[in-house]
Amino acid sequence: MNIILLVAFNLFVSSSVPQGAAAIDTPSGFSVMIGDKYKVNYDLVASYYTRSDYEVRLYGIFLGKELLLGQKFSILPEIGITKVTRTREDASESGFSPLFIVRFAYLFSTESSTFQIGFSLREAFNEKIGIDFLDFGIGFRM
């Protein structure tokens, strides 16, 4: 079985539209993906971002299938369950909610067959919990 491990660290600029109000946020996070290239991918996500009226933390596990477009592009749609915590000052409230993620990746050509560097564009959303943000990331795959 061919195991692929993708480790990416991202600094993001995103836009979220919770509760109908537009806001520019600065979330950051990392993801670790373990799975077979042509089969199901598993993805762990931890994300944090601030809004002007509260902070949101997301922790989740995701499941998806990566579709390769040639040697350099890939699309990874995923569905996951997240623990969402919103905090304002000392008060916080948590709950579980599904979240949908679509990740587009561009991988640079490398001489190594086991190590690749690439850019990713990730859209994570669930209108039912007012989360909609777009991430730009850079990472490596080995």
Next chain:
Amino acid sequence: MKKLVLTSLILVLVLGCKNSFSTRMTSDYFPLKRGNEWVFDVKGDNNYQITIEVKDIEVTQGDSLFLVDVGGEIYQFERKLGMVKRFRRLFTTYEGERVDFGIVYEPYLLLPPIEGENWEREFNLSSVHREQTLEKVFLISVDSVIHTSIVLNSENYENVYHLKRTVVEDGDSTVEYEWFAPNIGLIKKEVPADSVVWELLSFELNE
């Protein structure tokens, strides 16, 4: 292909689910739109009905001021991201004359409500009346925010936020308990000192 169809179906079902937390995350607990109306049954020494209606919206310097008729008295609310402010004109009666202290912007409700939070604001005001300086202290404090469910008139309301509001004006303290339901707004209010309870009878909200 079968797996893809099955997976897609599961995704649609999962994303379509609406749980309590989702409701609390995205619902409006203080919907202010022109024409919105709530009718309350007021129970106390005398039983009567009171109507709350959003009468008009004034836009000044980009801010929207909602004029809300509460049983004939106009309340002014301003809605900002994360907060509803109530504009309250404060005055006192001194030697039979009304002395105005101006308008204060009271933090009425933080949105979306979060269980366990509390907020407080104190206003120390003064006004010169016939060459005499009069002072006034006004304090609003909200605490004990919890989410709960409540049955009113055989109707079960879920994901309701309950809070305790204390207003102190010139040393006199008034405590009110309020319940806000998702996408409805205020559904119940208790004023223990007056033994008065407001309970929602009906409401009509504009889209």
